[in-house]
Amino acid sequence: MRLRVACMNTRLKTNLALLLFCCFYAISAFAMDRITGKVRNQTTNTAAAGNEVVLLKLGLGMEEEARTRTDAQGAFAFHATPDARHIVRVLHQGVNYDQVAIASPLEIPVFDAVSKIPGLSGDMGIVRVETEGGMLKVTEMYSIKNASAPPVTQRGPRNFVASLGPEAALDSFMVKSQGAVWVKVTPTASAEQGNLYSVDFPLRPGSTLFKFTYRLPYQGRSTLHIRLAYPIRNLAVLHPPSISFKAASQGSFTSPGMVQGLRLEQAVSQPVVRELPAFEISGAGAEAQISAEAKPVPLPMPSSAPVPIGANTSQAGTSPFSSSSLTGPTNGVWLVGLGIGALLTALIFRLLYQRKNAARAQSVTLRRGVSVVEVLKEELFQLEAEKLKGSLSAEQYDANKEALKVNIQRALAKGK
DSSP states (O other): OHHHHHHHHHHHHHHHHHHHHHHHHHHHHHSOSEEEEEEEETTTTEEOTTOEEEEEEESSSEEEEEEEEOOTTSEEEEEOOTTSEEEEEEEETTEEEEEEOSSSSEEEEEOOEESOOTTOEEEEEEEEEEEETTEEEEEEEEEEEEOOSSOOEEOOTTSEEEEOOTTOEEEEEEEEETTSOOEEOOOEEOSSSTTEEEEOOOBOSEEEEEEEEEEEEOSSEEEEOOBOSSOBSSEEEEEOTTEEEEESSTTSEEEEEEETTEEEEEESSSSBOSBOOOEEEEEOOOHHHHHHHOOOOOOOOOSSSOOOTTOOOGGGTOOSOOGGGSSSOOTTTHHHHHHHHHHHHHHHHHHHHHHHHHHHHHHHHHHHOOOHHHHHHHHHHHHHHHHHHTOSOHHHHHHHHHHHHHHHHHHHHHTO
16 A cells, blocks of 8 residues: 555656646746747748848837847848847848747748739628617628738728728727737828828738728718728628618619528629618617627537637638528638638637636636736737647737737736
8 A cells, every 4th residue: 555655646747747847847948048049031032131020028018129130141140138038020122020039940921012903802791780879880891801822911191091981080990910819009090082091001911901991970871981991702781670771773782681680781793893882771770789699609619629618610611600500591701701700709708718817827826826907918829839839810809909908907907
């Protein structure tokens, strides 16, 4: 019996030592005191020599720690604060390319910048209408695809131009590159034409999302003329069922059914060029009412890796919208449904993650005496690592990061 206990104790100590070694190795990998890497120009398939490289230290924000330039082989090196998290930013022809410094050496791709890429278009567009406070609230979102070959980045002051109605008041404008996070931008109003707003956000290879919200005076009925910056292949209008929709031109829209409590009106033309066919809306309906009435759609989980409850798994080969989730025919609807589904799912996931993450941080703090802020900072860095590994979709990443930032702010306010 004593021999068995001794063997068990020895095995326990061995496992504990192995666990401590793994933890130490993981921490050391993230807390590098020297960060190296190479920058490669994917347009010319050559080393990017002479590019400015900035080392940014992550905290609640980003602070510049060091700056250098790539050598003839595109290589760079930094001495970094060992207990900090970092992002490496490369400036190539006026465009930033960021990468989280998880393991060294890094491989950072950049692309040559051009003023115009012929034939740019979007693969998806959503126009959501609702009423709020006696006003008509309109949100437009477009996915613009840069499939240039060889790959280049479009850079210019009018990369995207939003054309609003004469009485519209712009609320917000956000942009997101593929695999990145939403960024609030301040568009430039046109001095020549009223209610034209241009954005100089670079169009890197891949897809870029543009989302903006504005309000219009509303007396219970309005006709909308939606003008487009680029041709859009799949375009639809989403509205609460309590709002009536009527196309100005017969046969310009189909009504496939409902998506998450919203009625879907899909444009027949593919692609839609210059302007969405005019339509008239009447009645009232708000997003809060939609959320209360909408039935939850089950989200299938991939078998390859665990995913937090409520996360969107569309990029793992499954879609939260199956044919049974829609009422009526589904031909050509899944792209639009997936877009709005990702938005709604991200909102739901954000609320769930806030509660889960706050509870977990408090539990760890009570057990180990670690501050909530430090725990949440570690979660933020791990989130960046998971995004780079490809284990999170863009929507999951956005929801996670926003939830963590909110919890960090709350913890700081409470002094924990």
